[in-house]
Amino acid sequence: MLPSTPTAPQMPPALGRFRPLRRLGQGAQATVWLAHDPRLDREVALKVLLAGATPAHVEAWLHEARAVSRLTHPNIVPVFEADMQGGQAYLVFEYVAGPTLSERLRSGPALRPRDAVELMLGVLDGLQAAHGAGVVHRDLKPSNILLDAKGRARVMDFGIAARLTDAGKPQGIVGTPGYISPEAARGEAPSPQMDVFAAAVMLGELLSGQRLNADPDPWRAVRRVIEQDLALPPGLNAEVDDALRAIVLRGLARDATRRWPTAKAFHDALNEWLHPAVAPSSEAGDTAALEFLLRRMRHKTDFPAMSDSVGRIQRLTLSENESITSLSNEILKDVALTHKLLRLVNTAQFSHAGGGTISTVSRAAALIGFAGIRNLALSLILLERMENKAHAQLLREEFLRSLMAGSLARELCLVQRENEESFLAAMFQNLGRLLTEFYFPEEAQQVRRITRPERRAGGDTSGPAAPVSEALASAQVLGLSYEQLGLGVAKQWGLPESLQRSMRRPDGDVPTRLQDNPAERQRWLARAANEMSDVILQTEPAETHAKLKAMAQRYSRALGVPAETFDAAADQARQRLAQLAQAMGISLAKNSPAQRLLAPLTPTVDDSLSPHELHATLLADPTLQRSEAEVSREQASETLAAGIQDITNAMVENFKLNEVLRMILETIYRSLGFRRVVFCLRDPKTETLTGRFGLGEGVEAVAPLFRVPLRSTPGVAADLFSAVCQKGVDTLIADASVPKIAERLPAWFLGAPKAASFLILPMAVKGAPFAMIYADKALPGGIDLGEKELSLLRTLRNQAVMAFKQAS
Structure with a gap:
């Protein structure tokens, strides 16, 4: 059909009970309007046949209504009604707000x-x-x-x-x-x-x-x-x-x-x-499968050369009898490796060791140490071979991911003398995956497809099923798991037994106690560093910070690393990785996901607990009595941290959204002695946040009174709650009686919900608010939060956002 270009029609008056609001689109025969259905108080799509339609056109129009009216399916936009009004034919469809x-x-x-x-x-x-x-x-x-x-x-x-x-x-x-x-x-x-x-x-x-x-x-x-x-x-x-x-x-x-x-x-x-079919492999065939894959890799001209280089450098750096001269001579045999190594040791992260430009391998080895030189040399050998591959861009991404894991492990390592071992353990814990990308790219692609979440049967798109594990998928495709392949190659290369043990990824839940055994702690550290790298690589930047916060809570006890230091470690690792990438000459496409590894890890607007411009300042009053329910900051932090850990554990398993939300509200309520905590959720029909449930004094009667509009009325200033949620800024009101605060409080709040001090934590996805957590106390200044408590509250709020995303 060759459609003509119609002129834009004027907005029609109400058709039946439907009132057009704005034009959504226009075709050759009809115009589609966003309209309001007052009977059911909902928005609909109103498709209006252009004026002057012939009876044949009207009949074709009704034909569409009859055809669609019989179709009920989640992937089809349903028709609600078909009618004529004043000679004007129209259809009423469900309004889908998204784009075409x-x-x-x-x-x-x-x-x-x-x-x-x-x-x-x-x-x-x-x-x-x-x-x-x-x-x-x-x-x-x-x-x-x-x-x-x-x-x-x-x-x-x-x-x-x-x-x-x-x-x-x-x-x-x-x-x-x-x-x-x-x-x-x-x-x-x-x-x-x-x-x-x-x-x-x-x-x-x-x-x-x-x-x-x-x-x-x-x-x-x-x-x-x-x-x-x-x-x-x-x-x-x-x-x-x-x-x-x-x-x-x-x-x-x-x-x-x-x-x-x-x-x-x-x-x-x-x-x-x-989602290719997956079947578990038998252990009896593991040895044969490893030999088969090793034979395939040996037929590649670069694998024997890489193996020889790795083996020689490994033997030299582990030998007590070898000197710096021997190591330097070995590196100097490879001109390209020498130049790249010198570029690396002159980056900012090594400048403290050199006291100036380092121009010889001997001096670099003396200043940085055998272990440091070994790690840099091994990294460069892998990169050098990788650059010759036709699929180099994908390999660069996987190489940088491994390098980021090593850098994170080094930053999070508690024992300085174990820093370089931690780097290599984390980098090589996914050696099998990296080698598969190098030498078997088609198999690596098949493994990635298998590990994607499966769709639910019967057209149900309510959420993904549990994904197939990478270990099972790689075993199906290769005949043995990535880990088994990596360990087999590590043994061929003569890597030390201690490193091979650290390459074995620990299974199960993260321990809740500090791992005293250094070898076990290093295995868990390598797993944490690799999981953090995966999160950064695979997550949209706006969500990364919150996910890393949740991971910090999971791993902090086992590793003996304060959760608050994970942010600094991730940022330091990112800076070091950026310097390494530049010195190694690694270039990435602008749309490469690996760009996320090099980007700053900073909270977004909806992932911060910063003061709002309406924040009220309370003058100190020595006669002011604290709430009886208020607890010390130390106790509050412990309760918050324990709750976050429980919630994290719950979200790893199949969870019910309401149960997680109630856990979050209970943690907030108990930890800080709030009078009331209320959860509000967006009502799509009215574009209003409404109170759904909560905890505390009279909350059953108070929660339903919460009504926070998400759309401002033209010419009318938004009330405080609406402004806070629309801007997505977490807000603490210390004294609601301050005039500039009181004048912006909505009428519904001045009744039973009224509180002297309160906290508002908006929840948003891609900048669009969809929920809110509210907590209050009866007295002005009753909410006393330090930086640690603010950070933990932010993590709880982000866990709630993540729960919604996973549930949807």
């Missing part, structure tokens, strides 16, 4: 292949439901896919849908150029394979970032799909392997009989690619 897929693709960034496949699984789920009801969409394209708040794909606009029972009726050329199937372009009868073809075109565009059949002349695009096979362009992401290409190309087959027969068949093939 075409808008998402224009705004960027590009979707990762896994994310593109997961999104398409939802589209195919919706199509299968429509086909099962006898309805073919016939106009599937990115602009007809909405993305809701959870990122779920929702198929919409069945305006030219056809019933499978219409197969015997005459058909015209129906669809959008660029997405229309060959048989639809020939005017053949509707079939599910038409939608399968369009879905394959969309997936190809998601994977490649470009149109597969674009032409300024739409009729040329229609002829091309009849006469030529569509193909995926070259230069795709490395994750798009041959198996995924084959799945997409089958969906693009011009001959419908060679295409996926149903949307479900297409869906199942993609789901199998995303």
